[in-house]
Amino acid sequence: MHSEQKDISSTVGPTSAAMGKPRVLIAAGGTGGHVYPAIAIADALREECAETEILFVGTENHMEWHAVPEAGYDIKSIWISGFHRRLTLKNLLFPVKLATSIAQSFSIISTFKPDIVVSCGGYVAGPVGWVATKRGVPLVIQEQNSFPGVTNRMLAKSAEVIFTAFKDADQYFPEGETRVSGNPTRSELVEADRQASYESFNFDPQKKTLLVLGGSGGARAINEAMAANVERLHALNLQVIWQCGRSYFDKYRGRIDFEKLPNIRLKDFLKNMDEAYAVADLVVSRAGALSCSELALTGKPSILVPSPNVAGDHQTKNARSMVNEGAAELVTDSELSNTLVSLVEKLINDQERLKQMQKAALKLARPDAANDIAKVILNLTEEKERI
Known part of the structure; x- marks a missing residue:
């Protein structure tokens, strides 16, 4: 069992109004449980710093393809799906999809040039988060559940910060890296x-x-x-x-x-x-x-x-x-x-x-979860600019 999660309220500092235009890439997909917290974070980022440039990455055949544009944000797609645990012919395509999604993620990150990448879970976040860390782009994770999803668990060792909603999630992540925030919700x-x-x-x-x-x-x-x-x-x-x-x-x-x-x-x-x-x-x-x-x-x-x-x-x-x-x-x-x-x-x-x-x-309720997370993300982009 890892040590107790840090409370995010003790780590949120002021953000700079003159930090330029932070560029944030958000990967989330599959279900509303991943997508809507991601949108809430995006809204809070814009609220904290109106000039923040935000781009989502998702898949065309899931709800994010409609929900994200409806919320007012741009989205790019990659070709990826989950690996089926039972034997199925669909698994034969998985290596091809994975290779394609990595190439697409590389292209998106190279073009958008994000200051930070945020993974809100879903298999779409896997290739995006992996490429980000290989390119030296700081990675932030937001995990919604008490038992984290496979993608966020895989990316955790490379993350700068892991925001969690439940203390129970702490044991599945690297010690000392989690911060309890609650789940971002739509104001x-x-x-x-x-x-x-x-x-x-x-x-x-x-x-x-x-x-x-x-x-x-x-x-x-x-x-x-x-x-x-x-x-x-x-x-x-x-x-x-x-x-x-x-x-x-x-x-x-x-x-x-x-x-x-x-x-x-x-x-x-x-x-x-x-x-x-x-x-x-x-x-x-x-x-x-x-x-x-x-x-x-x-x-x-x-x-x-x-x-x-x-x-x-x-x-x-x-x-x-x-x-x-x-x-x-x-x-x-x-x-x-x-x-x-x-x-x-x-x-x-x-x-x-x-x-x-x-x-x-x-x-x-933790009504300030999205804003607290947004402040930390913007502080991380500010630190990156100073390096």
Whole structure:
């Protein structure tokens, strides 16, 4: 076991307003858990130093290819995918993709000439981070989970700083290099006007609202539990926002008669997450690191359903941290369908319990995480200029 993580608040110093134009390359891809913290860091960099030049690296067939430009940033692609642990013909292409991605990363870094590279995880960050260290470009890692991903673990020995969200991640990284920061979250999540948000969903402010998050790809257990119980939930006189993921949307839209369920809003993806959080009295969600951080930031009571298909069972660890603080209830995949309605009914009608869960969630929030990370990154670029 390594020594305790340093608290980032003791290491953040002032940044120079006259440091020129820092150039920051951010590699992140695959899922929202990697991409949205990266965007939050980019936003904070621009807030700290408006002249910061930022470029993202991702892949064309994942969510970053749309989410990053929508956030106002440029992105370049490399051709890379993960290595499948089971035998598959797709693995035959992996050496070719890896060699190609390294060449593409070399070209991007040579052209953009970053002062620093930030890895927020996902396999796209592997070639970019590796080339950066070989070219002498300082590397910073931001790890979202209690059990770090393979890419960040591989890059860790070459990193200048490793920002972590959970103390549990410390043991997987070089001793003394980690700094606890919390997960960067989007500040706009808490900026929505609540009345306008109810109008956006055509909801009644006097009724309780349940927000169900199936994730960008869709969480099968959550979606199947919702499909099995959606009529019973509607009968509780609840308003429900059910974000099922793009891969499930057509299936449920064709299978369920939503004309008979006027208080249910089935969504493939929520671009207006700020408004969804604003109206939610209770949230059902997976327990990914980003989801837990957003629930804390917005102070939302939650029912967490950890995915059993993640490395190191880190979602269960994340969920138990929330439960132990009184901010959430934990339900397993196998229990969810049978317990969803009764648990939702019990919690959403207990105003005092909801208030207690809200206070507990807010105590876990680290709203300054992105800005703290951005300040350290800018200080590192300033140090590089002085060398």
